[in-house]
Amino acid sequence: MTELPIHHFLHALVRAGERLGDGDPTGRSIQDALTALQETTEVLTTYHPEVILSVSGGALYLGKQVLPHTSTEFEGLVADLERRGIDSITLTRD
Numbered sequence: 001m002t003e004l005p006i007h008h009f010l011h012a013l014v015r016a017g018e019r020l021g022d023g024d025p026t027g028r029s030i031q032d033a034l035t036a037l038q039e040t041t042e043v044l045t046t047y048h049p050e051v052i053l054s055v056s057g058g059a060l061y062l063g064k065q066v067l068p069h070t071s072t073e074f075e076g077l078v079a080d081l082e083r084r085g086i087d088s089i090t091l092t093r094d
Contacts, residue, residue: 001044003070006053006062009040009091010074045093053089055081 016033044051054061055078059071071078081087 001047001062003067005040005043006060006067007070007073009037009044010070010077012037012040014074014077041091042093044091049093051091053091055087058082 012033016030016037019027019030019033022029052063058075058078060067060074060078081089
């Protein structure tokens with residue numbers, strides 16, 4: 001899997017978090033952000049029923065494969081996850 005679908009998922013995740021922090025959870029912008037998050041998750045789990053993104057040492061990994069470009073682009077998110085003690089994000093297909 002290339003980094004691009006993971007990039008899209010993380011972008012949607014960050015955007016949804018920002019929209020939730022903006023206030024009205026029933027507003028159109030949050031609904032759009034959550035729809036984008038759902039769609040990007042579906043893309044990631046199309047070929048694999050479970051996708052695990054791990055965080056370690058300031059980098060993101062898909063399995064044992066480091067994601068160098070995505071790690072750099074989302075370094076703030078990676079640092080925030082590590083600071084909160086979150087070491088992985090698991091996505092599963094319904």
